Amino acid sequence: KQEVTQIPAALSVPEGENLVLNCSFTDSAIYNLQWFRQDPGKGLTSLLLIQSSQREQTSGRLNASLDKSSGRSTLYIAASQPGDSATYLCAALPGDYKLSFGAGTTVTVRA
Amino acid sequence: EAQVTQNPRYLITVTGKKLTVTCSQNMNHEYMSWYRQDPGLGLRQIYYSMNVEVTDKGDVPEGYKVSRKEKRNFPLILESPSPNQTSLYFCASSSRTGGPYGYTFGSGTRLTVV
Numbered sequence: 001k002q003e004v005t006q007i008p009a010a011l012s013v014p015e016g017e018n019l020v021l022n023c024s025f026t027d028s029a030i031y032n033l034q035w036f037r038q039d040p041g042k043g044l045t046s047l048l049l050i051q052s053s054q055r056e057q058t059s060g061r062l063n064a065s066l067d068k069s070s071g072r073s074t075l076y077i078a079a080s081q082p083g084d085s086a087t088y089l090c091a092a093l094p095g096d097y098k099l100s101f102g103a104g105t106t107v108t109v110r111a
Numbered sequence: 112e113a114q115v116t117q118n119p120r121y122l123i124t125v126t127g128k129k130l131t132v133t134c135s136q137n138m139n140h141e142y143m144s145w146y147r148q149d150p151g152l153g154l155r156q157i158y159y160s161m162n163v164e165v166t167d168k169g170d171v172p173e174g175y176k177v178s179r180k181e182k183r184n185f186p187l188i189l190e191s192p193s194p195n196q197t198s199l200y201f202c203a204s205s206s207r208t209g210g211p212y213g214y215t216f217g218s219g220t221r222l223t224v225v
Contacts, residue, residue: 049213101154
């Protein structure tokens with residue numbers, strides 16, 4: 001069974017600092033990997049999707065890398081802002097559709 | 112706009128009173144799924160559907176039913192809700208046939224059973 005781990009569980013940084021969020025997974029036979037953002041009590045917003053054949057994806061200040069051989073993905077958020085405060089979830093997508101979620105990293109960006 | 116729509120957003124009900132949470136997607140996705148999210152337990156899959164008339168249990172199916180009569184709709188049915196089903200529920204959809212194969216989630220339904 002796929003196990004997804006996110007470290008750290010919580011992170012607090014001053015505004016302007018770069019954020020590095022880590023995600024590791026045990027089964028490298030994934031179809032793709034998706035990063036989500038969740039605000040308290042709200043839904044999941046897709047940030048980036050990295051297909052298994054790709055090494056990274058970028059969207060604005062966000063960059064996500066994928067290393068299947070080591071079972072790792074990293075989400076970088078450049079020049080953090082208070083509006084980036086949220087919980088970030090990574091999910092490994094296997095060929096059988098069943099998502100495996102990490103527990104998330106809760107980020108607080110201090111103004 | 113491509114989206115997954117859940118209704119209602121909030122629901123308070125009493126133990127034993129049957130309820131249905133609706134889910135609809137407009138992306139022609141073949142795959143749909145229901146999750147519940149609880150503090151400390153993360154997101155857990157309840158049921159999923161690979162296509163019309165094809166459904167299967169996820170990790171926590173007890174106390175829930177689903178049906179998939181049309182491709183766009185995947186309702187979640189609680190026939191006799193109990194307080195331990197108080198949770199935040201999410202519907203999601205995905206596709207393998209059109210790319211980019213990611214998941215789209217609904218905005219969630221917060222259910223309280225008293």
